[in-house]
Amino acid sequence: MHLRHLLFIAIFTLLGACASKGIDETLSETALYQQAQTDLEKNRYSSAVSKLKALESRYPFGRYAEQAQLELIYAYYKNMEPEASRASADRFIRLHPQHANVDYAYYMKGIASFDQDRGLLARFLPLDMSQRDPGAARNSYNEFAQLTNRFPNSRYAPDAKQRMIYLRNLLAAYxxxxxxxxxxxxxxxxxxxxxxxxxxxxxxxxxxxxxxxxxxxxxxxxxxxxxxxxxxxxxxxxxxxxxxxxxxxxxxxxxxxxxxxxxxxxxxxxxxxxxxxxxxxxxxxxxxxxxxxxxxxxxxxSVRTAINNDKPKRSWLNRLTFGVFGK
CATH class of the missing domain: 1.25.40 (Serine Threonine Protein Phosphatase 5, Tetratricopeptide repeat)
Known part of the structure; x- marks a missing residue:
């Protein structure tokens, strides 16, 4: 059993090293955080994920450590990695249950499951979502319910409640x-x-x-x-x-x-x-x-966050090729 733990730690460390590969090791904490912010602003989400992970591993007790963990949730979500986004949100909630912005982590868990339920094809084709397996929809509903129950006055609560209406109707239709x-x-x-x-x-x-x-x-x-x-x-x-x-x-x-x-x-x-x-x-x-x-x-x-507002207009070529070509 101990050997398995050691192997897990070794693999985790190796993955963290691979993620940091190509990032200047001489960068200060502030410089690394600013570069990650620039990547987020320019929609370079994969690069932002790598830098935020590097920031957390190099400066685990630094001034930007907690903020990097929060923004990593968002970066994973925008990089179309919903499971990683939810895992990061769970980790933040577990490590910082009393954090002033922990409601954001609960909200992003629900958002990641919400989009995971819609899937890739549903973004391009008029599919009937009520015919699909409701697992992700049920997870999303429960996660939004946790947010609204624990933080009824959160700025994200109104949006979560509106999404819960849709999800409840969807589960009933299924x-x-x-x-x-x-x-x-x-x-x-x-x-x-x-x-x-x-x-x-x-x-x-x-x-x-x-x-x-x-x-x-x-x-x-x-x-x-x-x-x-x-x-x-x-x-x-x-x-x-x-x-x-x-x-x-x-x-x-x-x-x-x-x-x-x-x-x-x-x-x-x-x-x-x-x-x-x-x-x-x-x-x-x-x-x-x-x-x-x-x-x-x-x-x-007031609760329409960047998640809904920063979607750039896409060309017909981009939609036709599912984002492979065109912008």
């Missing part, structure tokens, strides 16, 4: 997709449980209406007509504009087994007929992006 998947596979009890979970745990989100529709449909398939009527009445009373009520009566999204096409039955449901069961047609996924856009517009200008 549950809707899973529930419809269960309906499609005739797992009616599982679909019912998901629908009930949505209604009980995601109040004030667009997905509640979908949850009630799922409960109604699952109860109907299970021949629990009284319970189906109760769910349907609740849906009609609170969400009369829901898509399942468009024809004036409740219209199930999933057909009974006997009503499915021969192609659907032959392929065990993997190939359907003309019925459109795409998850993106749910009410929740239609509303989730609109809800986020509305929330984003309400963020006060």
């Amino acid at each position: 549950e809707v997709h899973v529930a419809y998947f269960y309906l499609k596979r005739q797992s009616y009890v599982a679909a019912l449980n998901r629908g009930r979970y949505i209604v009980e745990n995601f109040q004030e989100t667009p997905s509640v209406a979908d949850g009630l529709a799922i409960m109604t449909e699952a109860y109907q398939h299970l021949a629990l007509n009284d319970l189906a009527e109760i769910s349907l009445e609740t849906l009609q009373l609170n969400y009369p504009e829901h898509a399942s009520l468009a024809s004036g009566t409740f219209k199930p999204r999933v057909k009974d087994y006997d009503e499915r096409s021969w192609l659907s039955m032959a392929t065990l449901g993997f190939i359907e007929g003309n019925e459109d069961l795409r998850p993106q047609q749910t009410q929740a996924s239609k509303d989730v992006i609109r809800q986020y856009e509305d929330a984003a517009e309400q963020v006060p200008d």
Whole structure:
């Protein structure tokens, strides 16, 4: 066990030395910090990361050590290294729990997870985020919740709360997709449980209406007509504009087994007929992006940090090549 620890320390030291390679060893603490600041200002984030790491390793108790740790979180984030950004934020929180700017570390943890959930393709293509694995979104929500609970008066709290609205809607919409998947596979009890979970745990989100529709449909398939009527009445009373009520009566999204096409039955449901069961047609996924856009517009200008303001305009060539060419 001790040998493993020694190997870990040796590897860590070697990595730190490699990161500092090419950086003038005669630079003073102030000069190194100023160079890192210049790199950040000119969007040279990889170079900024190397210099901030060198600054911390060479002057661990210097006047800029704590500030370098904070700015390393941001530099990693801008260098598209969300895991490193979150790890740096965790380290800062662990080392400096009473620091005046520790709320920034909590905020950046949430931001890094937030962008990690969106992913590279989502920045260029109109993907439905509610269909993706919600792991990073759930982490981001929990991290923003930690910030708002521990530092309710933080300058970052308003922005975090607005992002939490979007993330909560996103998590609820994901549950809707899973529930419809269960309906499609005739797992009616599982679909019912998901629908009930949505209604009980995601109040004030667009997905509640979908949850009630799922409960109604699952109860109907299970021949629990009284319970189906109760769910349907609740849906009609609170969400009369829901898509399942468009024809004036409740219209199930999933057909009974006997009503499915021969192609659907032959392929065990993997190939359907003309019925459109795409998850993106749910009410929740239609509303989730609109809800986020509305929330984003309400963020006060005072909390719009450089994270949102320093994005340079990119040419069509840069977007087309995912940033490889053009500026």
